[in-house]
Amino acid sequence: MKGLRIKSMIRKCQSSVWSKPQPQRLKTEIVWSIGLYAGNSPFQLTSLENISNPVLTRDNVTDVPAAFVADPFMIKANDVWYMYFEVKNRRTDKGEIALARSKNGLDWHYEGIVLTEPFHMSYPYVFEWMNDYYLIPESHKAKSVRLYRSFDFPTRWSFVANLLSDQAFLDPSIFRYRGKWWLFAGTNGERKHDTLLLYYADELTGPWFQHPKSPIIRNNGHIARPGGRVLAIGDKVIRYAQDCYPDYGAQLRAFVITELSTTHYHEHPVQPEIVLSGSGVGWNESGMHHVDPHLRNDGTWIACVDGWFNSRVAGAQN
Secondary structure: OHHHHHHHHHHHHHHHHHOEEEEEEEEEEEEEEEEEEEEEEOOOOOOOOOOOOEEEEEEHHHOOOOEEEEEEEEEEOEEEEEEEEEEOOOOOOEEEEEEEEEEEOOOEEEEEEEEEOOOOOOEEEEEOOOOOOEEEEEEEHEEEEEEEEEEOOOOOEEEEEEEEOOOOOOOEEEEEEEHHHHHHEEEEEOOOOOOOEEEOOOOOOOOEEEEOOOOOOOOOOOOOOEOOOOEEEEEEEEEEEOOOOOOOEEEEEEEEEEEOOOOEEEEEEEEEEEEEEEEOOOHHEEEEEEEEEEEEOOOOEEEEEEEEEEEEEEEOOO
């Protein structure tokens, strides 16, 4: 009997060990957020001292379950700042376009999702032309560059036209220069994010023509993919490029375009070439890949930017 009692106790101990809950494994989740930077030039931008970055995070999104917010573009109308940006919707697993509002450009209030489609959208490049407001979001899943116009600014938008079709265009970036419209768009060549295309048109809705020097960039993931608003300042044009090699979203570079016509193109990098990069700590610890600078009345610049860090969250057990 004593031997049976000992065996029973051993079985109970073994059962207790086997049923002990195992710790959950942690998985890494990339989290993008939005901040504000400022400086004396569009190449030298740092975090504003009188605000606490980031100014918008996924926690500010109240109408959908958000994985992150990214790709911000601003526009000022009637003394109010409006910011459009991507919200990655966890429920649909696609990007949707959201709006935030600010009276001073520093304190932002989330308004809500203002544009959705059956496909993923991001990079909501907003601009004004002839007293109308337009938006060109990235829609590479639809293999097109789509133009929207606001019929009730800032919240309601309607589709106008496909400017380009039949290719997965990445982060299309439009600007007006010397009486013509110009548009950069990234695409994938031999590797991801390694090719930059250039198009031009006389009218906003086209027809659009590919530049004879396009692709402007080939086989270079460091400088091909657009990274924010293109600036036309006097005779020069400034373009920003994401450094996507070897890892996406690491840092941002800038280039000055010194010659641009329907037949010629020439650019050179600014010095220092890296204009934004990860801080090593906090909301933009791991990298930055977007900027939208605006000139203020005092001659300084303010810009909305984004950055990311790795968040460890509980995942499924193996």
